[in-house]
Amino acid sequence: MTQARQKHGKSVFIRTYGCQMNVYDSERMAGLLKPLGYGVVDAPDDADLVILNTCHIREKAAEKVYSELGRLKKIKTARASNGDEMVIAVAGCVAQAEGPEIIARAPMVDLVVGPQAYHQLPELLARAARECGDILATDFAVEEKFDRLAERQADGPAAFLTIQEGCDKFCTFCVVPYTRGAEVSRGVDAVTAEARSLAAQGVKEITLLGQNVNAWRGDAPAGDAGANSLWGLGELCRHLAKVDGLERIRFMTSHPRDMDDGLIAALGEEEKLMPYLHLPVQAGSDKILKAMNRGHTAATYIGQIAKIRAARPDIALSGDFIVGFPGETNEDFEATLALVEAVQYASAFSFKYSRRPGTPGAAMPGQVEESEKNQRLARLQACLEAQREGFNRAQIGAVLPVLFEKPGRHAGQLIGRSPYLQSVHVDAPQSMLGSIAPVRIEDVTPNALAGVLVRKAEAAA
Numbered sequence: 168m169t170q171a172r173q174k175h176g177k178s179v180f181i182r183t184y185g186c187q188m189n190v191y192d193s194e195r196m197a198g199l200l201k202p203l204g205y206g207v208v209d210a211p212d213d214a215d216l217v218i219l220n221t222c223h224i225r226e227k228a229a230e231k232v233y234s235e236l237g238r239l240k241k242i243k244t245a246r247a248s249n250g251d252e253m254v255i256a257v258a259g260c261v262a263q264a265e266g267p268e269i270i271a272r273a274p275m276v277d278l279v280v281g282p283q284a285y286h287q288l289p290e291l292l293a294r295a296a297r298e299c300g301d302i303l304a305t306d307f308a309v310e311e312k313f314d315r316l317a318e319r320q321a322d323g324p325a326a327f328l329t330i331q332e333g334c335d336k337f338c339t340f341c342v343v344p345y346t347r348g349a350e351v352s353r354g355v356d357a358v359t360a361e362a363r364s365l366a367a368q369g370v371k372e373i374t375l376l377g378q379n380v381n382a383w384r385g386d387a388p389a390g391d392a393g394a395n396s397l398w399g400l401g402e403l404c405r406h407l408a409k410v411d412g413l414e415r416i417r418f419m420t421s422h423p424r425d426m427d428d429g430l431i432a433a434l435g436e437e438e439k440l441m442p443y444l445h446l447p448v449q450a451g452s453d454k455i456l457k458a459m460n461r462g463h464t465a466a467t468y469i470g471q472i473a474k475i476r477a478a479r480p481d482i483a484l485s486g487d488f489i490v491g492f493p494g495e496t497n498e499d500f501e502a503t504l505a506l507v508e509a510v511q512y513a514s515a516f517s518f519k520y521s522r523r524p525g526t527p528g529a530a531m532p533g534q535v536e537e538s539e540k541n542q543r544l545a546r547l548q549a550c551l552e553a554q555r556e557g558f559n560r561a562q563i564g565a566v567l568p569v570l571f572e573k574p575g576r577h578a579g580q581l582i583g584r585s586p587y588l589q590s591v592h593v594d595a596p597q598s599m600l601g602s603i604a605p606v607r608i609e610d611v612t613p614n615a616l617a618g619v620l621v622r623k624a625e626a627a628a
């Protein structure tokens with residue numbers, strides 16, 4: 168054992184792939200390991216424990232795990248020759264979907280733990296130390312997972328908070344319903360307690376997370392005026408807006424099918440709800456939307472956008488798109504471009520369809536050639552990029568409240584977020600970290616806005 172590690176106790180390196188839910192889970196795993204004496208390190212080389220928190224959504228994401236395991240194997244072997252041990256754990260959605268395959272393909276893995284079994288990590292690590300065989304923990308028991316996680320430690324003024332997991336929608340391209348299980352909501356009291364604890368630690372902004380966050384449902388708290396009623400996300404957001412210290416609330420990712428009037432009204436009325444909505448549509452052709460089992464058409468989606476804009480005119484819209492789903496013709500793809508033109512997005516994520524084993528899409532006829540997918544993706548991304556730039560440029564001259572989250576690359580610079588989730592670079596003193604202040608936007612760079620601090624009186628004028 169090296170001197171440094173003797174001095175500092177045990178160490179864990181966590182590599183996170185994929186979505187914000189994984190970022191949240193990694194943070195919670197680190198919190199769970201802390202009382203066991205594990206400090207977080209930022210490289211695997213000296214770590215006693217390495218956790219890969221994996222993503223299974225597209226083939227590329229899953230394959231990354233196996234190449235990372237190849238690199239870790241070398242480190243583990245070198246360490247073993249010094250009589251030193253390194254435990255390797257694979258967590259997340261690849262663990263859930265391919266547990267036995269991981270153990271077969273990568274024998275140096277000691278522990279495979281699915282997204283609903285993190286709370287068992289301490290016991291599993293103890294077992295891994297006792298037993299030589301591989302350990303596979305991939306059962307589904309979401310409620311228990313949240314109940315057993317330790318008190319949350321905040322890290323900065325903006326935090327993720329998972330309120331819902333799983334998906335019952337079964338889009339035909341998607342692995343999530345298989346890796347994350349059925350839709351489950353956390354209760355109002357548990358969510359409120361976590362939000363209060365974060366706010367008490369200085370958190371100003373929370374982003375409520377869920378695979379289908381707007382499918383969240385919960386019983387109104389006892390004693391509330393609406394007790395005995397079932398709340399949706401709109402009511403939950405209004406409730407959390409009352410938590411002392413919280414200034415901003417966001418939520419993602421929403422599904423068009425669950426975008427109900429209560430949530431749209433809350434977006435219009437609750438000032439702490441930020442004017443940003445991630446509402447994936449995936450495609451613009453009704454034939455493809457049907458084959459994807461999305462449960463909405465292009466017209467119903469565009470109708471919802473109109474309603475949302477009527478409630479909150481300045482809303483920044485974001486979406487996800489897939490090109491080259493089986494059966495997608497040029498004409499279908501043109502319908503996606505037409506939808507993008509009609510909606511006007513502030514930001515978006517777009518992907519080539521990736522055939523995922525076990526999903527209905529993988530077996531559909533009419534799989535699209537890779538070269539065709541590449542061309543369509545390039546065209547779509549050019550449109551989306553132009554819209555994003557236009558949205559950003561439109562802020563030049565505006566004064567926006569910015570929450571300062573971290574130091575910038577240059578001395579004397581801070582990086583914050585606008586209400587529209589844009590990154591904003593500003594010259595400002597370190598003492599302003601964690602505060603919200605008005606900033607006049609002066610310039611746009613490819614990935615961020617640049618601005619200057621404005622005195623509060625000037626901002627109000």
Ligand code: 5AD
Nearest residue numbers: 340341447487488518519520521523
């Ligand atoms: N291929 C490509 N993109 C996918 N997504 C989900 N499954 C696939 C797949 N098989 C995209 C969707 C989803 C986002 C998280 O990932 O756009 O909204």
Ligand code: SF4
Nearest residue numbers: 334336337338341343
């Ligand atoms: Fe996947 Fe569709 Fe569920 Fe989103 S709604 S997680 S894309 S199955």
